[in-house]
Amino acid sequence: MKRRRPAPLDYLARWPLRAVVAAVGLFLYAPLVTLVAFSFNQGARNVVWRGFTLEHYAGALADRELLAAFGNSLTIAAAATAASVALGALAAVALWRFRFPGRAAFAGGLALPIVAPEICMGVAMLVFFARVLPWPAGLPWPLDLGPIVIAHVAFCFPFVAVIARARLQSFNREEEEAARDLGAGEWQVLRDVVAPHLGPALAAGALLAFNLSLDDFVITFFTSGPDTVTLPVKVYSMVRFSVTPKVNAASTVLLLLTVALTALAVRLQGARALARQA
Amino acid sequence: MERSWGRAKGAFAAVFAPPALFLLAFFLVPMGIVWAFSFGENAGLTAIAVTGTLDNYARALSPLYLGILWKSAWIAALTTLGCLVLGLPAAVAIAFARGRAKAWLLVLVMLPFWTNLLIRTYALIAVLREEGLANQTLKGLWSLLAWALAGAGLHPPPFRALELLHNNTAVVIGLVYVHLPFMVLPIYASLERMDRSLLEASLDLGAGPWRALWDVALPLAMPGIASGVLITFVPAAGDFLTPDLLGGTRSQMIANVIERQFKRANDWPFGAALSFLLMYLTFAAVAGRALMAGRKAARR
Amino acid sequence: MVRGRLGRRSLLKALGAAAVGISVGGLDGCGPGTGRGRAGGEAPRLNVYNWDTYIGRTTLADFRAATGVDVNMSLFATNDELFAKLRAGNPGFDVIVPSDEFVQRMIAADMLEPLDHARIPNFRNVAPGFQDAGFDPGRRYSMPYTWLATGIGYRKSRVDGVPDSWKWLFDSDRYKDRIALISESADVIRLGAKYLGHPIRGVTPELCRQVEQMLIRQKPNIRVFHDDNGQDLLLQGEVDVVMEYNGDIAQVMRSDPDLDFVIPREGSLLNSDCLAIPKGAPRPGNAHAFINYLLDARAGAEISRTILYPTPNAAARALMPASYRDDPVIFPPQAELARCEYGVYEGARTQQMFEEAMTRIRAA
Numbered sequence: 001m002k003r004r005r006p007a008p009l010d011y012l013a014r015w016p017l018r019a020v021v022a023a024v025g026l027f028l029y030a031p032l033v034t035l036v037a038f039s040f041n042q043g044a045r046n047v048v049w050r051g052f053t054l055e056h057y058a059g060a061l062a063d064r065e066l067l068a069a070f071g072n073s074l075t076i077a078a079a080a081t082a083a084s085v086a087l088g089a090l091a092a093v094a095l096w097r098f099r100f101p102g103r104a105a106f107a108g109g110l111a112l113p114i115v116a117p118e119i120c121m122g123v124a125m126l127v128f129f130a131r132v133l134p135w136p137a138g139l140p141w142p143l144d145l146g147p148i149v150i151a152h153v154a155f156c157f158p159f160v161a162v163i164a165r166a167r168l169q170s171f172n173r174e175e176e177e178a179a180r181d182l183g184a185g186e187w188q189v190l191r192d193v194v195a196p197h198l199g200p201a202l203a204a205g206a207l208l209a210f211n212l213s214l215d216d217f218v219i220t221f222f223t224s225g226p227d228t229v230t231l232p233v234k235v236y237s238m239v240r241f242s243v244t245p246k247v248n249a250a251s252t253v254l255l256l257l258t259v260a261l262t263a264l265a266v267r268l269q270g271a272r273a274l275a276r277q278a
Numbered sequence: 279m280e281r282s283w284g285r286a287k288g289a290f291a292a293v294f295a296p297p298a299l300f301l302l303a304f305f306l307v308p309m310g311i312v313w314a315f316s317f318g319e320n321a322g323l324t325a326i327a328v329t330g331t332l333d334n335y336a337r338a339l340s341p342l343y344l345g346i347l348w349k350s351a352w353i354a355a356l357t358t359l360g361c362l363v364l365g366l367p368a369a370v371a372i373a374f375a376r377g378r379a380k381a382w383l384l385v386l387v388m389l390p391f392w393t394n395l396l397i398r399t400y401a402l403i404a405v406l407r408e409e410g411l412a413n414q415t416l417k418g419l420w421s422l423l424a425w426a427l428a429g430a431g432l433h434p435p436p437f438r439a440l441e442l443l444h445n446n447t448a449v450v451i452g453l454v455y456v457h458l459p460f461m462v463l464p465i466y467a468s469l470e471r472m473d474r475s476l477l478e479a480s481l482d483l484g485a486g487p488w489r490a491l492w493d494v495a496l497p498l499a500m501p502g503i504a505s506g507v508l509i510t511f512v513p514a515a516g517d518f519l520t521p522d523l524l525g526g527t528r529s530q531m532i533a534n535v536i537e538r539q540f541k542r543a544n545d546w547p548f549g550a551a552l553s554f555l556l557m558y559l560t561f562a563a564v565a566g567r568a569l570m571a572g573r574k575a576a577r578r
Numbered sequence: 579m580v581r582g583r584l585g586r587r588s589l590l591k592a593l594g595a596a597a598v599g600i601s602v603g604g605l606d607g608c609g610p611g612t613g614r615g616r617a618g619g620e621a622p623r624l625n626v627y628n629w630d631t632y633i634g635r636t637t638l639a640d641f642r643a644a645t646g647v648d649v650n651m652s653l654f655a656t657n658d659e660l661f662a663k664l665r666a667g668n669p670g671f672d673v674i675v676p677s678d679e680f681v682q683r684m685i686a687a688d689m690l691e692p693l694d695h696a697r698i699p700n701f702r703n704v705a706p707g708f709q710d711a712g713f714d715p716g717r718r719y720s721m722p723y724t725w726l727a728t729g730i731g732y733r734k735s736r737v738d739g740v741p742d743s744w745k746w747l748f749d750s751d752r753y754k755d756r757i758a759l760i761s762e763s764a765d766v767i768r769l770g771a772k773y774l775g776h777p778i779r780g781v782t783p784e785l786c787r788q789v790e791q792m793l794i795r796q797k798p799n800i801r802v803f804h805d806d807n808g809q810d811l812l813l814q815g816e817v818d819v820v821m822e823y824n825g826d827i828a829q830v831m832r833s834d835p836d837l838d839f840v841i842p843r844e845g846s847l848l849n850s851d852c853l854a855i856p857k858g859a860p861r862p863g864n865a866h867a868f869i870n871y872l873l874d875a876r877a878g879a880e881i882s883r884t885i886l887y888p889t890p891n892a893a894a895r896a897l898m899p900a901s902y903r904d905d906p907v908i909f910p911p912q913a914e915l916a917r918c919e920y921g922v923y924e925g926a927r928t929q930q931m932f933e934e935a936m937t938r939i940r941a942a
Contacts, residue, residue, distance in 0.1 A: 014487070020367040021383075027364070027455070028390045031401035034411055035393070038404070065650070091297035098290050100283035106294075108565070109301055114509060115560045116309065117516045119537050120553035123546065124308035130666040132307065137670065154304045157297065162509060163464050166501040170471060186286040190293070200470045204463040207388055211459065215395045217519070221659075225669035226625035226652045235396045236655065251397050255389065320926055323687035324665050346941055407816060443816070444802045527800050530940040541658035542763065543933040544926065 032255070039248035056249040066234065066250055073231040075142050076220075077213040080152035084209040085202050087153065088160025092198075093190060095161075096168045113155045114162070122222035125151045129223060147223045148230070152213045159212065160205035167201035168194075316550035326546060334551030343535065343552065347559070350531040353446065354515035357453040358461075361510050364454065365461035366503070370491065372462070373469035384466070391459050399523050402452055406442040406524075413439045444526035452520040457513065461506040468502020469495065512560055532556060620861040624868055626651045627660060627674045629851070632724075632887075634880035641871050647864050655806070656762075664689060668858035672865040678850045679764075679923045681720045682713040686923075690719040691855040697866040700873035703893035711850070712920065720852035721869050722890040724825070727848055727910060727918055728765065729841040731809060731827040736818040744773035744842045747821055748792060754799045756818040758811050761803035763936035764929065765847060766793070768921065769821075773844050778919045783931060790935040794942045803940070812837060823849075825887035828907045832886075839907045845917030850890065 042051035060066060095107055113121070129135055129147045139146070171194065179193045217232040224233055235247055283290040316335070318328035337343070372383045390398065405411040420437040427434060442448055472495065480490045496503070518533035525531075532552070539549030622645075630653045634640075638649045652671070654660050657680045663669065664684075676684060684690050695701060698721065701709070708722040732741055737753070747757055748770055759766055768778045770789035781789075801817050808820040809830040827839040853872060855865045871877055878894025888908050889895055895903060902908060923929075 017367055017371045020364070021371045024364050024368050024458075025386070028387070028458070030411055031398060031405050031455075032390055032393065034404045035397060035401040038401075087297045087300055090293045094290070094294040094297070097280060098283045098286075098294070099280050100290065100294070106298060108561070109306065110297075111561065111564055112309070112557070113301075113305055115512055115516075115557050115564070117533055117536055117553045117556055119518070119533070119540055120312060120550065120557075121305075121309070123540055123549075124312045126666050127311050128304075128308035132311070150304050153300070157300070159509060161297070162505045163467055166464055166505045167467050167471070169501045170468065170473075170498070172473070186281075186289045187292075190289060197471065201467045204467040207384075208459065208463055211388065211391045214392065217395065222663075226627065226650060226671055229652055232394055232396060234653065235394055247394075247397055251393050255393060259385075259389070323683060323926070324689070342938060342941060346937075349941075407814060409815060522805065526802055527797055527940065530937070534940075535937055538763075538933060538937070541656070541662050543930055544658070544661065545930055545933070 035248055036252050036255075039245055039252045041245050056245040057253070059246045060249040060253065063246065065229070066231075066246070069229045069231045069234040070250065070254075072145060072228060073214055076145055076148050076152060076230060077210050079142075079145075079149045080156055080213040081206050081210045083149070083153045084156035084160050084213075085206050087157040088205055088209075089164055089195075089198060089202055091157065091161040092164035092168055093194065096165060096171075097190075097194075110158045110161050113158045116155075118155075118216075118218040121151070121155060122219045125154075125219060126222040144228055148220055148228060151219050151223045152216060155216075155219065156209040156212050159208055160202070163205045163208070164198055164201045167198060171197050312546075312550045313554060315547050316554050318547045320545065320547065323544070334548045335555065337548060338551045338555045343532070343555075346530060346532050346535055347556065350515050350533070353449060353453070353521075353529075353531060354511050356450050357457060357514040358507055358511045360450060360454040361458055361461040362503075362507070365458055365506065366465060368458075369462045369465035369469060370495075373466050373472075387462055388459055390455075395456065395519065396523075398455070399452060399520060402455060403443060403524065406448055406451065408439045408441075408443070410442075412442060416440065443524065446525070446529050448524040448526075449521045449529045449531075452524040453514050453517060456517070456520060457510045460510045460513065464506040464509065465499060465502045468499040472498055508564065512564075515560070516556065620863050622647045622864070624649045624673065624861060624864045625671045626868070627654060627663075627671045628652075629654065629675060632675065632851075632885055634877070634882075634884045637872070637877060637880055640877065640880070641868065644871065645864075645867060647867065649868070664856055668856045670860060671856055672859040672861050673868055674854055674856050675723060675851055676720075676854060678711065678713045678852060679921050681852050681854060682923045684854070684856075685714065685719055689857055691857050691859060691862060692718050693721065693855065693869070694866060697863075698870045698873065700870050700875075703873050703875055703878070703891050705890050705892040705895075708850070708890035713922070714852070720854045721873060723851045723853050723872065724885070724887040725848065725850040725890050726823045726825050726887060727841055727915070728760075728769065728821065728823055728846050729827075729839055729910075730819055731812050731822045731830075731837060731839050732819045733812060733815075734836050734838050740838075740840055741819055742840045742843050744769060744844055746819055748773055748796055750796075751799045753819050755801050757800045758802050758804045758808050758817040758820040759800055760808065760821050761805055761936075763932040764921070766821075767932045767935055769847060772846065773842075775844075778847060779922050779924065781928070781932075786931055786935050790939055793939045797939065797942060824907050824910065825885065828886045828905065831907065841910050841914045841918065843917070845919070848915075848918045848920045850920070 039056055040052050040054070042053045042055075091106075091110060095103065095110075125147070135144075135147050138144075175197075176189055176193055179189050184192065215232060217236050220230050221233055221236070224230060231250075283294075314328050315326050317330050317332070318326045319331060319333070321327035368387060372380060372387065375383055403410070407413075417437045417439070420434075424434050442451070476498065477490050477494055480494045481487070485493065515531075516533045518531065518537045521529045521531045521534055536549050536552045536556070539545045539552060543549075624647050626649055628651055633651065638651065642648055654663070657677050660674060660676055661680060661683065664671070664674070681690070695717075701717075701721065704722060708725070710717060711720075711722070714720045730741055730744075730747065736756070737746075741753075746752060747759060767786060767789050768781060770792060771781045771785055772778055774785070774788065774792075776785060802811065804811055804820070806826075808817075808822040809826040811817045812820050812822070812827075813830045813834055822839075824839055824841075827837065831837050831839070853869045855862055855869075859865055872881070873891060875891070875893035875897055878889055878891040879897040882889045882891075882894055882898055882902065886902070886908060
C-alpha cells in the first residue's frame with residue numbers, strides 16, 4: 001500500500017484543502033515575490049527591471065532616519081500590543097462574566113473604535129493631544145511616543161476583545177464548576193481556569209494588534225511629530241515619486257527578521273515539547 | 279454562569295475598570311469633541327464654532343453621499359465574501375494541522391501582513407498592471423496553449439491582457455488582500471479549542487470528514503465566523519488607501535470623500551458629520567444583528 | 579497540549595521585536611548633540627518638513643559640514659497634509675515647504691513667522707521675477723524654492739503629433755482609457771475653465787457646473803485620477819497622456835526618450851513651492867540659516883541637478899549645464915509661459931465648491 005489514508009480530521013492532507021491553501025499562498029505571496037525582486041533592481045524607480053544590485057540594501061541600512069522610523073514602529077507596536085491584549089482580555093471577561101448596569105452600553109462602546117473611520121479618530125486624537133491633554137514636548141525616547149501608543153491601544157484593544165469574547169462563548173462551564181467545587185474563589189477561577197482557555201484567542205489577538213499597530217498610517221499621521229516618525233508615515237510621504245527600492249530592501253529585511261524570530265521560537269518550543277515527551 | 283457584579287465587587291472592578299476608563303478617556307472624549315464639530319461650522323481657516331447647526335448632516339444625507347455610502351457597502355460586502363471564501367478553508371486547514379505545521383502555517387498566513395501596507399499595495403500594483411506578473415504569467419500560459427493547439431491545427435486568438443488595475447475589481451482584490459487575516463484569525467481561534475470529541479462522535483455515527491466539518495464544526499465555530507465577518511466588513515467599508523491607489527475613476531468610496539473633507543476641503547465639520555453618519559449606520563446594522571440573534575436564542 | 583505553546587511563541591516574537599526596536603530606535607536618541615551651538619543658544623538641530631526627493635543628494639550633509647547643524651527631514655505628500663498637520667498647532671517643525679496658494683492661506687490664518695531678510699543675504703540670488711509675489715507681498719513670509727508648470731506629459735509613439743490642447747484630456751475620446759488626470763479638484767476644475775476660455779481666477783458656480791458636466795461626459799475616457807504619480811503611470815505604459823508637472827516629466831524623460839511634455843495652447847497653471855518658517859518654530863535662528871543656505875548658488879545647483887525642477891535662483895541656474903538651462907521642458911519658452919497664470923486661494927467656499935464638483939464627477 002503506497003499511500004497512507006489520512007486520518008479523519010487531518011484535513012490538510014486531503015487535496016481539496018491543500019489546493020485552497022496553495023491558492024491562498026499564491027495570492028498572498030505573488031506581490032511579496034515582486035517586492036523582494038525589485039529590492040535588487042538597479043535604478044531609482046520600482047517600475048522596470050534594469051539589473052541586479054545590492055546598493056539599496058546598503059542604502060537602507062545606512063539611512064538613519066529610515067532605521068529610526070523602523071525602530072519607532074516596532075517599539076510602538078510592541079507596547080501597544082501588550083496593552084491591547086491586557087485591556088481586551090479584561091473587557092471580554094467583564095462582559096462575559098458579570099451582569100452590571102450599563103453592560104449593553106459598554107459592549108456598544110467597545111464596538112465603536114472598530115466602526116469609527118480612521119481619519120475621524122485621527123483628527124479626534126490630534127485635537128485631543130493639542131487641547132485636552134497636551135503631551136509634554138521634549139521628552140526622551142521612548143516616552144515621546146506616548147500619544148501614538150495611546151491612540152494605537154484605543155483602536156486595537158476592541159479587536160482583541162471581539163476575538164476573546166467569541167472564544168469565551170465556547171468555554172466549558174463544567175471546568176469552572178469543578179474548580180469552584182474544589183474551593184477556588186472568584187479571582188482564582190478567573191486566573192487559573194478562564195485565562196488559559198483564552199490563550200489561543202489572546203495569541204491571535206496579539207498577532208492582529210501587532211499587525212494593526214505596525215501598519216497604521218492614518219491615526220499615526222495625526223499623532224506623530226517630526227521627532228516621532230514611524231515607518232508607514234515615512235513611506236506614505238514618499239508616494240509622490242513612488243516607493244523607492246530602498247524601502248523594498250528595508251521590508252525584505254523585516255520579513256527575514258520575522259521569519260528568523262519565528263524559526264527560533266518554533267525551535268525553542270520543539271525542544272521543550274520533546275523534553276516533555278521524554 | 280453569570281454573576282451580578284455586586285457579588286464579587288473586587289474582581290469586577292479589577293476586570294472592568296481599566297478598559298472602561300481607557301475607552302472613556304482616550305476614545306469617547308476625543309470622539310466627543312469631533313462629534314461636537316459635526317454640529318458646527320468653520321469660523322475662519324483653523325477655528326471651528328460649534329453652533330448646533332444641522333446643515334452638515336443635511337448635506338451628508340443628500341442623494342450624492344448616500345449613493346457613495348451604498349457603493350462602499352456593496353464593495354465591502356464583496357470583499358467580505360472573498361475573504362470568507364479564501365479565509366474559511368485556510369482557517370480550517372490551520373486549526374486541524376498538526377504540530378510544527380500549524381505554527382508555520384499561522385506565521386505564513388500572517389507574514390505578508392508584517393510588511394507595510396503601502397509597500398504591499400505597490401507590490402500588488404506591480405502584479406496586477408498590464409505588464410505585471412499576473413498578465414505575464416497568463417500570457418505565458420496562453421502561448422503554451424497556443425503552441426499545443428497549433429499542433430492540432432487550431433489557432434486561438436492572440437492574448438489580450440486582463441485589465442486588473444484601476445477599476446473596482448482591483449479594489450476588491452486589494453481589500454481582500456489586506457483584510458484576509460481579520461477573517462482567518464477569529465475563525466481559527468474559534469476552531470482551535472473546539473471540543474474534538476463532538477467531531478469524533480459524528481465520525482463514529484458514520485459521517486464522512488467533510489460532512490462532519492460542514493454539519494458539526496462550522497456551526498460550532500459560528501461565533502468566530504460572525505466576528506470575522508464583522509471585523510472584515512466594517513474596516514473594508516472605511517478603507518480609503520486601497521481604493522485611492524488601486525481604484526479607477528469609478529471607485530470612489532465614502533472614506534475617500536471623508537478624507538478629502540478633512541484634508542483638501544478643510545471642512546472638518548462636514549467630514550465629522552459624514553464620519554458619524556457612517557458610524558451610526560454601521561452601529562445600527564451591528565445592533566440590529568445582535569438583536570436578531572438575541573431573539574433567535576430566546577425563541578429556542 | 580496546544581495550550582501554552584502559542585502564548586510562548588507570540589511572547590517570544592514580541593520580545594524579539596521589542597529588543598530590535600529598542601536597540602535600533604535608541605540610536606535616534608543618541609543623535610549628535612555635539613557640534614557648534616548656533617547663535618542664540620539654539621541646539622544644533624533642525625526639523626524640516628518637505629516633499630519627498632525634493633532636496634539635493636548631498637545638501638543636508640553639506641549643510642551639516644558648513645554649520646554643524648543636524649537636519650531631520652520629514653516628508654509630506656500634499657499641501658493639505660501639511661496644513662492639516664499644522665492646523666492645530668506646530669508639532670515642532672522649523673522649516674516647511676508649502677506651495678504658493680498655501681502660503682497665502684497660512685498667512686491669512688496667521689500660521690507663519692515673518693522672515694528676517696537681514697539673515698537671508700542670498701536673497702539677491704533670486705531671479706527678479708520672483709523677488710516679489712502676489713501671494714506674499716514683499717516676500718515677508720516666504721522665499722521661493724522651485725516653480726512649476728502644469729501641462730501634458732505624453733508618449734510620443736502612441737499619440738498623433740503633439741497633443742497641445744486640453745481638449746485631448748477633457749473633451750475627446752481620441753485617447754480613450756489612456757488618460758490620467760490629477761486628483762486635485764482645484765487644479766482640474768480651474769484648468770477646465772481655462773480650456774473653456776476663462777481665466778484661472780474667478781470661476782463662478784455656473785462655470786464650475788459647466789466644467790463638471792464636461793468632465794462627467796469625459797469620465798468614461800479617463801483611466802485614473804492620479805495622486806501625483808502620473809509620471810510613473812506614463813513610464814509604466816498604463817496611460818499615454820497625463821496631466822502632470824513639468825519637473826516630474828523631466829525626471830522620467832531621462833529614463834525614457836519616448837516621453838515628452840507640452841504646455842497646452844490654451845494656457846495653464848503655474849505654482850511655486852516656497853520655504854517658510856511656521857509660527858512656534860523652536861529654532862528660528864537655524865531655520866533662517868538653512869533657508870539662506872538653500873538660496874546659495876552652489877547649493878541651489880546641487881538641488882536642481884537632483885530634482886530637475888525649474889529654479890527661481892538665477893545664480894544657481896547660471897551654474898547649471900546647458901542641458902538643464904536650455905531644456906524646453908524645464909524652462910518653457912516665454913511665449914508659452916505668457917499664457918499661464920498663478921492660482922489664487924479664493925476662500926473656503928470656492929474650495930468647497932470645487933471639492934463637491936469633484937465628488938460628483940467621481941461618483942457619476
